[in-house]
Amino acid sequence: EIVLTQSPGTLSLSPGERATLSCRASQSVSSSYLAWYQHKPGQAPRLLIYVASSRATDIPDRFSGSGSGTDFTLTISRLEPEDFAVYYCQQFGSSPPTFGGGTKVEIK
Amino acid sequence: EVQLVESGGGLVQPGRSLRLSCVASGFIFEDYAMHWVRQVPGKGLEWVSFISWNSNRIDYADSVKGRFTISRDNAKNSLYLQMNSLRPEDSALYYCAKPLHSGWEVFDYWGQGTLVTVSS
Numbered sequence: 453e454i455v456l457t458q459s460p461g462t463l464s465l466s467p468g469e470r471a472t473l474s475c476r477a478s479q480s481v482s483s484s485y486l487a488w489y490q491h492k493p494g495q496a497p498r499l500l501i502y503v504a505s506s507r508a509t510d511i512p513d514r515f516s517g518s519g520s521g522t523d524f525t526l527t528i529s530r531l532e533p534e535d536f537a538v539y540y541c542q543q544f545g546s547s548p549p550t551f552g553g554g555t556k557v558e559i560k
Numbered sequence: 561e562v563q564l565v566e567s568g569g570g571l572v573q574p575g576r577s578l579r580l581s582c583v584a585s586g587f588i589f590e591d592y593a594m595h596w597v598r599q600v601p602g603k604g605l606e607w608v609s610f611i612s613w614n615s616n617r618i619d620y621a622d623s624v625k626g627r628f629t630i631s632r633d634n635a636k637n638s639l640y641l642q643m644n645s646l647r648p649e650d651s652a653l654y655y656c657a658k659p660l661h662s663g664w665e666v667f668d669y670w671g672q673g674t675l676v677t678v679s680s
Contacts, residue, residue, distance in 0.1 A: 485666075487666045489605075489667075495672075496655065496669075496670035496671060496672055496673070497605070497667070497670050499660065499666065499667060502660060502664075502666045508668060509668070540604065540605055542605070542666065544664055544665040544666045547619065548607055548619070548621055548622075549607045549665040549666075550607065551604050551605040551606065551607070552604065553604045554604050
């Protein structure tokens with residue numbers, strides 16, 4: 453199975469700053485079938501990005517995804533207070549679908 | 561509005577069984593495959609199982625294969641997960657999840673989850 457490694461584990465930033473989250477795959481992700489989710493305590497995960505760079509419905513354009521092959525990036529251009537959360541990447545190009553360990557974006 | 565509501569979680573002893581349910585609304589349930597995903601508290605997400613729209617295709621994570629059984633009842637807009645021979649490492653918050661497209665394993669709607677605790 454494809455192992456996804458997210459870095460950093462924790463990102464300490466201030467509102468208005470730019471956040472850059474990394475997701476590295478142990479092997480190439482087929483067709484860039486990679487997604488990003490936002491997860492807040494007590495809430496269901498929220499799909500942000502799929503097929504590496506397509507924004508899901510109602511996701512603000514400050515969220516963007518890029519990458520291919522084994523290296524993918526989620527960028528939040530200017531952090532809003534509601535963006536502080538844990539972010540997971542997930543590949544769905546190979547079975548079984550797998551998730552990264554998460555990056556926590558916390559308020560500095 | 562899409563809603564997924566899980567139930568059936570609880571505290572159970574190792575080796576015992578539990579059946580989770582998920583009731584869906586706000587979309588045409590029979591048009592979509594459905595999935596279960598779990599999260600150990602404080603840890604990451606793990607895909608557990610998949611069932612096609614007509615139950616013809618089913619798949620499981622290796623960690624639960626042979627112990628868990630997924631099923632669905634399209635007439636009741638319901639998804640199930642029968643969990644047998646439970647182990648402490650099965651303790652987690654179990655989510656049912658709807659895929660963005662039926663053929664994709666990327667999830668645009670999730671329930672709030674039902675907590676399973678396996679402990680003596």
